[in-house]
Amino acid sequence: MRSLLAAIMMFTRLPLWRIVNVDKRYFTDVIKYWPLVGFLTGTVTGGVLWLAAQIVPLEVACILAIIARILLTGALHEDGLADFFDGFGGGTSKEKILAIMKDSHIGCYGTIGLVLYFILYYSLLSSFDPAMIFPIVIAADCFSKLCAAVMVNTLPYVRKEEESKIKLVYSKVRTFIFVIVGLITLIPFFFLKDASFCFAMIPAILTAIGLRFFLKIKIGGYTGDCCGASVLIIEQVFYLSVLVIWCRHQFLF
Template identity: 95%
Template sequence: MRSFLAAIMMFTRLPLWRVINVDKRYFTDVIKFWPLVGFLTGTVTGGVLWLTAQILPLEVACILAIIARLLLTGALHEDGLADFFDGFGGGTSKEKILAIMKDSHIGCYGTIGLVLYFILYYSLLSSFDPAMIFPIVIAADSFSKLCTAVMINTLPYVRKEEESKTKLIYSKVRTLIFVIVGLITLIPFYFLKDASFCFAMIPTILTAIALRFFLKIKIGGYTGDCCGASVLIIEQVFYLSVLVIWCRHQFLF
């Protein structure tokens, strides 16, 4: 339970630290609960989108939902995405990539990456039927975090602990734990009411595998910024895959 609370404190801005004290050692175990935190952030994002879409244009509802998630997470993953694009866009060696990602200033590649990310995210959200968006958002949030957690569990951390932004290194997670958590992340798929949407998991998993090999080749492992960037990239692939399946249904039926 302490590790789960630590995960909420790590990946959201909810002020649990005001009412409960969690020892630092529990924060090394947060990765296994990251997909479950995705249920929380996905529920808030999807809930805001669905509720506001009842009274406002869908385009406005999508923007409000994105803002809600940014406020809830503190733009933690978006910060990593910007550093990821700066590092891999401007770095020509492992040392240069890591040095650029550690720099707190955003560069050209990071700016372009964030702009393109938000355009794609908004476009994908606004393409769905509001009646089905709630379970899609929860599924996307939790499953992308599961894929990212499994991915980094197979990679070494490439910085020293004291160089980490969070000053800690995540502990390795047993496969059985991921199997159990993975089964939980499948729950939102039931509410999509069409088994064909499960095929969206295939390109999503393949993207995680591709990112895993990319990180291994380029820097030999992962950093915190790589975690944030990976979960957002994988999430967008999931949304895109679901949209392709949904458009195919619209065309056929």
């Protein structure tokens, strides 16, 4: 339970530290609970979108939902995405990539990457029927975090612990733990409008595999920025895949 609270504290801005004290050692064990935090962030994002869509145009509701998630997470993953694009866009060697990602200033690649990410995110959310969006958002949030967590679990951390932004390195998780967590994160899929949407998991998994090999080749492992970027990239691939399936379904029927 302490590790779950640590995961919520790490991946959201909820001030749980005001009511409970969690020792630092629990924060090294949060990676297995990362997908479960997706239930929280996904419910807030999808809930705001669905509720707002009842009183304002869908386009406005999507923007409000994105703002709600950013406020809840503190733009943690978006910060990682910007550093990811800056590092791999401007770096020509492992040392250069890591140095750029550690720099707190945002560069051209990071700026362009964030702009394109938010345009894509908004476009995908606004393309769905508001009546079906709630379980899709939760499924996307949980599953993208699961894929990223499993990916990270198979890679070494490439910096020294004291060089980490959060001053710790995630502990490795046993496979059967991920199997249990994975089964839990599949719950939102039972509420999807169409069972064929489950096929969107395949491109998401392939994306995670591709990112793993990319990180292994380029820097030999992962950093915190790579974790955040991987979640958002996998999530957008999942959304895009669901949209393709939905559009094809609409065309055929």
